[in-house]
Amino acid sequence: MSDLFDISISALQSFQTAISVTSNNIANANTPGYADESVELVGTAPQGTTATATGDGVTVAAINRSVSALNNTQLYTSQSTLGQLNSLQTYTNQVDNIVGTTAGGLTTSLQKYYSAWSTLANDPTSTASGQAVLSAAQAVASSFQTTNAQLQQLNTGINSGITSDVSQINSLASSIASLNTQIASGSVGSSTQTPNALLDQRDEQVSNLSKLVGISTTANSDGSINVFIGNGEPLVLNDNITTLTTVPDAFNASQLDVSTSTNGGNSINSQITSGDLGGLLAARTQAVNPAINQIGQLATAVAASANTQQGLGLDSSGSLGSNLFSVSAGQAIASSNNTGGASATLTVGTSAASLGALTADNYVLSYKGGAYSLNDAATGKSVTSTTTVNSVTGLSTVTGPGFSVTLSQTPAAGDQFLIQPTATAAGSISVALTNPSQLASASAFTATAAAANNGSGSLGSFSNPANAALPSGATTIAFTSATTYTVNGGASQTLGAGGIVSFPAAGGWQATLTGTPAAGDTFSITSNVGQTGNNVNALANASQQNQGLLSSGTASIIASTSALVTAVGSQAAQVNTAQTAQTAVNTQALANVQSVSGVNLDDEAASLLKWQQAYQASAQALQIGNSVFTTFLDAIGATT
């Protein structure tokens, strides 16, 4: 009879445990990382093997966590992607806002600048109009400066974001490692019961880690896990962690790269493509730095075109105009990993051809196998370049799109230089002139065809590629044939390609011939010094507004500014769309995890009722057992 009591008591104990598990589930319904638990009941085997042997009650074999490893992995991946998009979105939207509002301001200030030249052309002697040009130029410079400063501010934010992410990743990694230790010892010590609470905690830490950086995990036999980031870079191996560190970029010390404690400070940026950290790195390379370069490209074009035009005209004192804007000529940075001692000097071209070829990209110049190669810094694609060696100094100059780089000595094999033709322009542009009288409104020369000329030729479009001084006195160009000419009766010269006439000597000023002159035709080129009302150069400055200066001469500066607004807006819109889509994916992934591991209170209510009734029934069974035993005692007169 005694087994009747044992059976009931085993049931009462098991159901009490079941009610505890249910209560614990209800208590943890809102605990992050908590996985729904259930009791695993096992009937106790009968002690005899006879056909009539009854079971010996029930025991709790295990308390199981309800977990789907597949759902969890999907959630981690989804969270990494969402984390990347979230932080990228923060920055693309800010770039959008900065470029959209302040570049809108940039368009306005550029427009006002060209209008001011147009007004000055209406009355070149007006000091007030000249002052207006200078003020408008000042406004252009400060628009560029402001936009650049705001964008640079974003890079500062990205740096502190990287530092914070790296420290959070390290702290999560070390807590995963210590949980690994506890879980492994727990698993070994008690083979029957897994440490559910520790596993819940570890899953939650891994889940948090996946928001910061893309991860993959593998399980070990002792219950511990390994965590990898990027292309299998180990972060946690059992109870060991690899610490992530931040290191200054090899080319640009003001930007932080991610590295690890084990790889000697080399950047692993390229491996980190997802999670909040991946988003920050992407924001820097895809949104902020390109915008800084594009603004810089515009600043370079504004400054170069205005300065070139100034140099072709005469100011109020009759001298050739000096530069209206001063602007940094980009920078060429030697990698901190270089072993040679060569330094590189960058020159950004100011001619129309150079401006047309100039891009907003950065380039990497590498020296290997005795030759230089130029690659796009973002895409790594090879870029056409030519290398020339100065026969006197022996120095090499590499010419790329719109710029040239001169090396101070031959670099060591494998040395690299980052070429940033436009990155520093917007931050450095300023107005160099202070007095309206320094504005070159007048053209330097007027070319007059002699009345007796028989040909159809005319001279115009003066340029000064070699920065020659103003020739003194009038210059007479006499054509001895349609393609040869003399200057002031000197030796015969041949017309340059594109009808270029050089005066007073080769390498000096150039005028462009249109039409065909007859032999004997002469042109007189006279200086315009003293022509205070000459507005030809001011008109040329004003008309630069519509001139295709960028993108191989197809886009004006203002059109390029508008295009930048659209490009940045499109990028932000694209990231916004991707983020919205990924949020939906993530909500679904979360729902999937919850569908397995979440606590459903209705389930728990039903379970409570079930276990309560089972408990009551077992108690009843005990009661009946008791009464059966009492009846038996009464029958044998054991009671008094």
Add this chain to the structure above:
Amino acid sequence: MRVTESSLQTQFIAQVNTLESDIATTESQVSTGLNYTEPSEDPAAAGTVDNYDAALAQSQQYTANANSAQTALNTESTTINQVQSQLQSLRDLALEANSGTESSQDQTAIATQVQQIQSSLLGLANTQDGNGNYIFSGYATQTQPFTQSPSGATYNGDQGQPLIQLAAGQTVATSDNGATVFNAPTGNGTFTTTAAAGNTGSGVIGATTVASTYSGDNYAITFTSAPTPPATTPSTYNVTDTTTNTQVVTGGSYTPGGTIDIPKVSGGATSVQITLSGQPATGDSFTVAPSTSQSIFTTIQNLVTALQTDSVSSSTSTQLTNAINTAINNISQSLTQTSNVQASIGGRLNLVTTALSVNTAQQTQLQTSIAGLQSSNYATAYTALETENTTLSAAFQAYTITEGLSLFKYIS
């Protein structure tokens, strides 16, 4: 699928966030009147509006330029009208002096009046605009274009013609330099005929015409014989091309009031024809030369000098007549020249007026386009706001119902 309370909550919060963000965007469209506040909301429109804004401002600058050009051209036009009326008076005075009835005292009086006209023309030639710039000095707008000199006036300006931009690639000249306005070709515009200073006869140059084409050479007409009064036999003359040194007419015959016909080559077709009146003396000569550009001030100075010369003897009287005739010719050429300039100004003013109306139309068009791209459609925005509001209320109610469902409520 098994759904838990917490995932219901998460989903509800996510939905409410999305709906509220949509409402905020729509609400901003209604309250700002703008279709977008960040370029990312409509990148293409943002870029286009940016471009249109620049085009609009440029067009407004062109309007300002056109207005400035209009003012400058109107000033010049008014000044040239006054110049023309002075020239008209000048020609009347010259005709009066040439009527043959004037005494030498009258001539002096006329000379004084001519000098007054000369100084008022000089004043007009040195007209300054509202900004103190000389309008007839080309690019040298700060230099007084004309200063008086013994031979009339010296031009100190240059040949420049300042331009103003009316549209991309379209410019208009806002002034004409003094050389263009105040210089005119001498003679009949092609060639000029002059009596030699030492002529003793009464030969006076009349009308001159180009019969076919003028070679551009210089010619000398020399009278080789003249009848002795009262005889009225024709005089004879030779014509030499002094540029090529060839005689083109030998022994030509002339009677007073007749013409001298000059061919390009001896015996050829008549190239130029000169009508003379009066009787030149033997040895008198006349020269034909290509027209040159001469300042009106030189013309006036020559006239004044001629009028002030005593004209008692018959030969000086003939010289005076020839001088006055030359002056009248040159004044007429100046009148023609200023009329040409006036016509050109009229053409340019038309250009400016057209540019002004084109700009105005373009600005209206751009403003409409910008408004179309930038402004929100209130009807659409309101409707959207209404719909989003309804959806949010529905979501709230649905959640209240779902959230209220719990088995625990039914367990007592």
